[in-house]
Amino acid sequence: MNKILYFVLCVLLISCKTEKKEAKPTSENSTVEVYEFNTLELLLNKKDNKTYVINFWATWCAPCVKELPYFQEIHDEYKNKNVEVILVSLDFPDKLDSNLIPFIKKNSIQPKVILLDAPNENEWIPKIDESWSGAIPATIIYNKNKRSFYEQSFTREELINELEKFI
Amino acid sequence: MKKLQLFLLLSTVTLIFAFVKPSTNNEGYKVGDIATDFSLKNVDGSMVSMSNFENANGFIVIFTCNTCPYSVAYEDRIIALDKKYKNLGYPVIAINPNDPEVQSGDSFDLMKVRANEKGFTFPYLLDEGQKIYPQYGATRTPHVFVLQKVEDGLKVEYIGAIDDSSRDANAVKTKYTENAVDALLNGEVISEPNTKAIGCSIKVKS
Numbered sequence: 001m002n003k004i005l006y007f008v009l010c011v012l013l014i015s016c017k018t019e020k021k022e023a024k025p026t027s028e029n030s031t032v033e034v035y036e037f038n039t040l041e042l043l044l045n046k047k048d049n050k051t052y053v054i055n056f057w058a059t060w061c062a063p064c065v066k067e068l069p070y071f072q073e074i075h076d077e078y079k080n081k082n083v084e085v086i087l088v089s090l091d092f093p094d095k096l097d098s099n100l101i102p103f104i105k106k107n108s109i110q111p112k113v114i115l116l117d118a119p120n121e122n123e124w125i126p127k128i129d130e131s132w133s134g135a136i137p138a139t140i141i142y143n144k145n146k147r148s149f150y151e152q153s154f155t156r157e158e159l160i161n162e163l164e165k166f167i
Numbered sequence: 168m169k170k171l172q173l174f175l176l177l178s179t180v181t182l183i184f185a186f187v188k189p190s191t192n193n194e195g196y197k198v199g200d201i202a203t204d205f206s207l208k209n210v211d212g213s214m215v216s217m218s219n220f221e222n223a224n225g226f227i228v229i230f231t232c233n234t235c236p237y238s239v240a241y242e243d244r245i246i247a248l249d250k251k252y253k254n255l256g257y258p259v260i261a262i263n264p265n266d267p268e269v270q271s272g273d274s275f276d277l278m279k280v281r282a283n284e285k286g287f288t289f290p291y292l293l294d295e296g297q298k299i300y301p302q303y304g305a306t307r308t309p310h311v312f313v314l315q316k317v318e319d320g321l322k323v324e325y326i327g328a329i330d331d332s333s334r335d336a337n338a339v340k341t342k343y344t345e346n347a348v349d350a351l352l353n354g355e356v357i358s359e360p361n362t363k364a365i366g367c368s369i370k371v372k373s
Binding site (some may be wrong): 039058060061062063090095119120121122125126132133134135136137151153 | 187228235237270307310327328331332333334335337340343362363364365366367368369370373
């Protein structure tokens with residue numbers, strides 16, 4: 001039975017691969033903006049009055065998907081407290097139309113989603129945080145006074161506790 | 168008085184254990200450390216240790232798995248690494264660090280299926296009980312550790328990524344792991360002994 005399942009999965013994967021869809025830049029219908037690292041970097045260093053919660057995730061990353069509802073929740077609950085949640089997807093750019101956008105629609109993801117299309121990870125990973133090994137999920141919470149980086153999954157309580165330290 | 172002594176002793180022990188306890192952001196090996204050998208179950212049913220490879224001068228140990236898209240994207244390149252460097256004394260040993268109870272696609276049975284389908288030319292081991300990956304300090308799949316045999320044991324010479332283009336094998340500019348092994352083969356200094364890449368977190372029970 002497992003073998004059959006696996007075979008089906010492989011066929012699915014292969015059929016995805018051969019589609020070779022091009023990553024599109026933001027179009028009117030798209031819910032995702034595609035950023036290079038330099039553009040993303042600006043978002044990581046703002047000096048305004050907001051607290052930013054920036055979560056690195058991907059649709060194929062099970063622990064990331066599991067904690068997404070908590071990020072949705074703080075997006076809703078902390079809007080009035082000047083908190084902005086940004087979800088930075090590390091899905092492969094050729095899966096933008098086939099995976100990422102359908103996932104966002106299906107799960108009614110409300111926070112801003114950015115697809116980071118940045119090869120040469122060895123250069124940009126340390127710029128996000130020196131300590132980051134590159135594993136996801138990972139999250140930055142920062143404002144103009146304070147900054148923390150988390151290479152971990154959050155429970156709902158952990159995320160809210162961390163965020164409260166910034167407010 | 169005895170109670171106080173006991174209390175102090177217990178507190179000390181507790182304190183020591185509080186710090187000794189392997190933390191989730193484990194430190195692991197750094198370049199220059201001596202790596203532990205292991206005895207782990209291979210997809211062919213045998214137990215594999217690095218000490219079995221008498222003719223090897225070192226190893227390319229890669230923590231990888233069935234389910235991570237980054238690992239899958241690298242499968243062909245891992246096979247190529249093994250084919251190229253096995254004969255030069257640096258065979259690949261792949262280790263799946265994930266707990267199959269958390270990530271069912273990484274079960275031992277499915278590891279066998281994947282190894283068979285892809286024609287893995289190297290051992291593909293399960294880190295049963297997840298005792299090995301924390302010692303190495305692997306945090307993601309794929310995560311490479313190049314080891315060299317020295318008098319004291321197996322010295323860690325390189326930690327990091329396979330190359331600089333996980334998503335597209337045709338866009339690779341720098342082959343970090345190959346450069347590291349080539350440097351060892353030529354008796355040169357490894358120019359980039361630590362590199363980083365995006366990968367899947369290692370799956371453990373929460």
